[in-house]
Amino acid sequence: MFKKLFLGTTEIDFKLLGNKFYKIFIVEAIIFSAIIIASLTGILSMNLSVDFTGGTTYQLDTIYTDEDISEVLNNNILEVSRYQTFENSNNIIFRAVESSQENETQFLNYLSNKFDVITNEIEFQRVGPTFGQDITEKGIRALVIFLSLIALLISIRYEYRYAAIALIALLHDLLLTFSIYVLIGLEITPSTVIALLTILGYSLYDTVILFDKLKDSQKTFKISNLNKDVLNKTFNEVLMRSINTSLTSAIPIVSIIVIGNYLGIEGNLADFAIPLLIGIVSGTYSSIFVTVPFLSKIIKTN
């Protein structure tokens, strides 16, 4: 089996599988829509970081008990909306809603006294809600321009239907990542937004390499239209590369998560690595399971 995979001589009939994949895709699409509707109507809530909601965070490294935490939550200086603790470290993060500068300083001193940590060692962050909005707005603007350019590029080099497929695959990866975030309740930070933009790059990169391979196979078969043989040959051959590339891309990212976890650091880098890993796995999945059914449809119309 491994040898066949490596030689690209697996004889999977992707054209036939296309119908099955299509059904899976429809199910996924329904789940995504449900999650989007649920999060828009407020049934599921997005765990937005302080960058988007506005407020303050205090992170400190200390030994604490559950009683300490509930005492902090019930303090009468600031309204602490959430806290976060970590398995492998003594770090604890408190999040508070927006308040006056005096209250914030007072709370900082309170934490400093309570946990016997000097104020300079307490990570303090204050953000107005505009900061996160700014990043998101600019991100969306970048996204729209980028996607139009890419669609144009793919249409010129391959054909417009390929561009449509690439965008569907992309949307799939973004929605999958988003859905996982909403379902698990992982915190959405500006790093997550950057990661989503990177996923986009990965997803397209993978799809473009696949399209190139399709074009190549068409040349080998000396035909101008996509057909069943081209599709099957291409996907059987490309399987190994897809797996290898995903592995080489995923390894450094997994090492960030693993080492970060081991060192007890759950900061920005981990915020970045987790969505990226989800995106890479999703990108590999979609470059086969999402593109194949749509390519099969192109074959039918040809």
Added chain:
Amino acid sequence: MKNIIKLLFLPVLSIALFGYVFTNSIQPKLGLDLQGGISVILTADEDTEPELIEQAVEIMRTRIAAFGEVQEPEISISGENSVLVQLPGLTDQEKALEAVGTTGLLTFRPVINSSLQLGYSPALSYSENPDDPENPIVSAPAGVDELTGLSINDDPSTTSYLLSLTDGFPIIYELGPAELTGNDIDDALAVYPSNEWIVQLNFKDNSADKFTELTKDLASKIGEQRKLAIVLDEQVISAPRVAFDVSPDIGITGGTASISMGNVDQGESANNLAVILRYGALPVSFERSSIQKVSATLGENTLNLGLQAGLIGLIIVSIFLFLYYRLSGLIAILGLASFGALFYSVIALLGEWQGYTLTLAGIAGVIVSIGLTADSYIVIFEKLKDELKIGRSFNFATEKAVKEAWNTILVADFVSIIASIILYLLAVGPIRGFALTLGLATVFDLFYTRMFISTAVPFVGRITDNPRFYYPLSRKDIESV
């Protein structure tokens, strides 16, 4: 010969640059998130003129330089109406921040008395202590600190006791209520007409009379009371004396005044005073829209995490490539090592020459680029396998694989480069650092593919044409297809 140059160009360049960077101990300039410090985004009102923001940034720079203990502060305009202030490795962050971000109030106040004349703060009065003659009883007016003799909270509309440090030793002034403010000033300029630095001060038309009245009053006095203190927030910046030839009946007229600063060495302080008089207050008021504090330990941890993750990732990817592609895998490992050295050197040099700082997001971009670069090798090696499968001779197959893979990699990298450029142009803050490293890595990848891999693969291909040296497959396996 031409091929050898092509093959060796990038490895030699990377070794040379790395050597240069290493021997000159140039290290990448670390962003605040990696070395600790404080980062603030100050935002002005939406329709603020860009010119005013530029002025504000200039003033902030002078102020922070005056603060002293900040190493390499970075104050830059970010976006249309925001200023990014980055103060690395700072102990008294809150004070520094205030120094930078507050609008500041510039006032002119008549001097009533000073410690220069009395030897101690004019606010404090001492009376004999019958129990302990060595320690007299100190009493201070309301609102004055008994220990320092300074006003605790300065109120410009009443008498205050404020400190001046500009003369090299501390002086405490007793000051009357503010008579004029920074708003009354039209312009201020440091000039050096002959043997002496002078700060030329122009008042606005409707403030000129006020200034004349004030100087009339001062000219009628003697000693310290002839001085007019220039106060920025709670510090006396300068206290020039009204010249003796000014008549108490006329005062200084015409809305202009010159402050004598002394001989040729005083150029810098004359300029500073002129800047403070001109812009003492920031021309715009800012709001802190984001504050981020990173402790030095967390910064260091994150940096180590990034480096370790990158290194371990690189090692595992190398092992993986070697197991799968053997001899060609070795090329890939050499290529990746050279790529890493070149990338590190360029980041370090960019920091040295262009002030580029490596941030967390930048490191993330580097780590992501390892995967993309490794993929270029994989694409070529897989192409080669396809060519071998259709029964081409080894030498021909390597040439053809290299040529065709180039097209694929070009298109795929093009997508990444477009993404990086758009992200860089349209995004803010951390996303830019990420886009820059990703874009840079992709451009390097193109060069490595075109020059290094494209010549190295056919080159190594001449050693043996036994597929076992390139893939975990025998010749029989390949020919069976």
